[in-house]
Amino acid sequence: MKKSDALGAPFQPETFEFADMSLVEEIFSRYPKGREHSGIMPLLDLAQRQVAETGPYGDYPRGGGWIPKAAMDKIAELCGVWPMKVYEVATFYSMYNLEPVGRYLVQLCTTTPCWLCGSSDVVKACTDHLGIGMGQTTEDGYFTLMEVECLGACSNAPMIQVNDDYFEDLTAETVVEILKSLQKDVMPPSGPQNGRRGSMALTGPTTLEEQAKKAGVA
Ligand code: FES
Structure with a gap:
């Protein structure tokens, strides 16, 4: 586009x-x-x-x-x-779409941190599953794929944005599950897809542990 x-x-x-x-x-x-x-x-x-x-x-x-x-x-x-x-x-501004796009605009970050963490696999999984390339829209008007630069969620790389929501800590498998859910018009839970909370380590907080306990997130 x-x-x-x-x-x-x-x-x-x-x-x-x-x-x-x-x-x-x-x-x-x-x-x-x-x-x-x-x-x-x-x-x-x-x-x-x-x-x-x-x-x-x-x-x-x-x-x-x-x-x-x-x-x-x-x-x-x-x-x-x-x-x-x-x-x-x-x-x-890239957030304004100046020509028709799919119902679900899938923006795939391929900047260095996401790339190092496997964004190429995420991109391939999306293009293979939907049968379209970057900048293209599926014939049913459901999906547009767009390659974008860093979306500011690097600590949870690799990630994509679908319309207003971020989906993070992705793999080829989890991104396909997200696409399958959207094909049924069900918006899956946004945020990390590997079970962690926010950008906390998977094993729990490694700093500010007392504060995390008080906030009820540890
Ligand atoms: S590099 Fe992908 S969100 Fe920053």
Whole structure:
């Protein structure tokens, strides 16, 4: 998925309206008058979440959240800025999808700590199980695979992000179990998949043991 191609994505609805304007007003209420452009990022997120719920999904029977150009133009109008200002923000951040994606956007971290801990096996398991490559979407619109840089959960490498959730301490086997569960529309428990709590050692706390006991996590 190339961001540079995104505004020219083949499928683009003519118009876009926010379904619930009270959510838009709540976003603007966070900022002083005259600073409506501060709402560009949360409005882009709102548009993406709305599309995830109701479409349009482009060629896919059931897809996930993305931001049509018409939504960016609507946000520019609401914020009183040139559309280019919104395009600049939307094309900069990888969390905004600018063309249709699958219902489950699977972002696979392959940066050094994840790679050292086996992300290549996780990637191969995903591509083999789904029969698609990186940047591709399954024909049923359920899964898009995307290679990403470090997602900040290196201590629990290798890991993936599916929509809003992190799945960590993965193996080829556990990631396939996650995909199978999502194929049934069941979101499995997020976090470490090897039984440990948070980023604590598998054997329990190795520092701050008293505090861990008091917090009830040891
Ligand atoms: S390297 Fe994968 S989360 Fe940091």
